[in-house]
Amino acid sequence: MLVKLQTFTLHGIEAIPVEVEVDISNEGLPKVVLVGLPETVVRESYHRVVRAVENSGFQSPQHNVVINLAPADIPKQAASFDLPISLGVIAGCNRQLQTDMFPYYAMVGELALDGSMRSSKGILAMALATARNKRLKGILIPLQNASEASVVEGIDIIPISHLAQAVGFLSGELEIEAIPNQAEDLFSNYSNYDVDFVEVRGQETAKRALTVAAAGGHNILMIGSPGTGKTMLAKRFPTVLPTMTLDESLETTQVYSALGQIKQEIPLIVTRPFREPHHTISEAGLVGGGSNPMPGEISLAHNGVLFLDELPEFNRGTLEVLRQPLEDGKVTISRATQSNTFPANFILIAALNPCPCGYRNDPRRNCRCNPAQIERYMSRISGPLLDRIDIHIEVPPVDYMELSSKQNGTSSEMIRKAVLDARTIQSRRFQRSRARYNADMTHRQIQLFCKIDDEGHQILKSAMNELGFSARAHDKILRIARTIADLDNEVNIKPDHLYEAISYRTLDRKLWS
Secondary structure, three states: OEEEEEEEEEEOOEEEEEEEEEEEEOOOOOOEEEEOOEOHHHHOHHHHHHHHHHHOOOOOOOOEEEEEEEOOOOOEOOHHHHHHHHHHHHHHHOHHHOOOOHHHEEEOOEEOOOOEEEOOOOHHHHHHHHHHOOOOOEEEEEHHHHHHHOOOOOOEEEEEOEHHHHHHHHOOOOOOOOOOOOHHHHHHHHOOOOOOHHHOOOOHHHHHHHHHHHHHOOOEEEEOOOOOOHHHHHHOHHHHOOOOOHHHHHHHHHHHHHOOOOOOOOOOOOOOOEEOOOOOOOHHHHHEEOOOOEEOHHHHOOOOEEEEOOHHHOOHHHHHOOHHHHHHOEEEEEOOOOEEEEEOOOEEEEEEOOOOOOOOOOOOOOOOOOHHHHHHHHOOOOHHHHHOOOEEEEOOOOOHHHHHOOOOOOOHHHHHHHHHHHHHHHHHHOOOOOOOOHHHOOHHHHHHHOOOOHHHHHHHHHHHHHOOOOHHHHHHHHHHHHHHHHHOOOOOOOHHHHHHHHHOEHHHOOOOO
């Protein structure tokens, strides 16, 4: 008897439809053949399936069994094939369990030997793929993954805790209520942040630079002595970004789901992710990799913030792999047998000390570093990487009067309002363009949207001649000035906007080094 069931396999973070065909016949010697490029974990699954079927009270096949996983040219991985294979085996041995529901429900999940369900990775991607398939009405998933899949609209999410439950539901003997959609409740309950810029005493200049970065989607580099508040500022940066949309949230959550990093109590990423990997991280850990390529930190920061503290301490080769993702907003990892593309649209915040000892230009401590040591320290960061960071600012120490002041500084709510207003202007400006923010503008768009008057030309000319700015810095200054003008709700870039933009190019200035 031939039985066909619908399931999925993960390819990176995407779910690919797979048809499981189970054929049981009385011909030949009793044996099991599993075909369709199954990986080791899938090949081993049949022993687990047989014990789960028998321990759940069903008859296991004593004849020739052929299991085909189609399409045959795609590698099949993960233990989530346990449920569809076991249901196919049960239906093949017992004609009473053959139902009309098989073509309309996908099913995924790992089985324990007693038939109980275990959680699986990538359930969100599989639920989204089910919703895109117009022939499928719903999906059977492990009960442990129910909250993760409950954010997908338009399909029935059927939670299963045991193999016998799945058999009862598909045979029509047991009614299981679909999980209601929880996306709206998750946004209302968990979309707030525990930190706020109002907690940062002083550093109003740095807050202003971070406001510009958030408004225009600019990457930013902070330079300052230890303890000046660089990390504190960076951790509060997500609080001034626009609230995530449902589409952005699903995109980001899909990455975490594929890696099995979803929290059951908060199954949807509803706040901007903030990732801060240690400087010992490998290239594969940062951008993704492995024999079966999986996402890295830059994909976990998708639609959020990637914070690299102590930037010169990172391996230079590791930092260099950031260049392409910073330009494209995605990363492609190729292997001999497959190629995977992962999303990586994030804002980079980097921080570093001004010298190896950390106290150069600090009024309270003496620097012990000589110029050669400082040069070696700064040279660990390549020019091409620095070129992709628009804003460079110095974060000076905060004096006692500012630290002890009871007057509140700028809050996240105030900054977010300005950021939202500026981004609204940009959305109208780029509505027919691939660019989304000012930081994405091409050279042609800079010429179109960043026009300056004669006084502005004189300011830029002086900056390039006297401060040693490069041609790349020229374009970056205009992008930043355009964002500052948007924050001020000005149609044209004014001299004050240019002066402020020039002040954000610390590492370009000859006088700094």
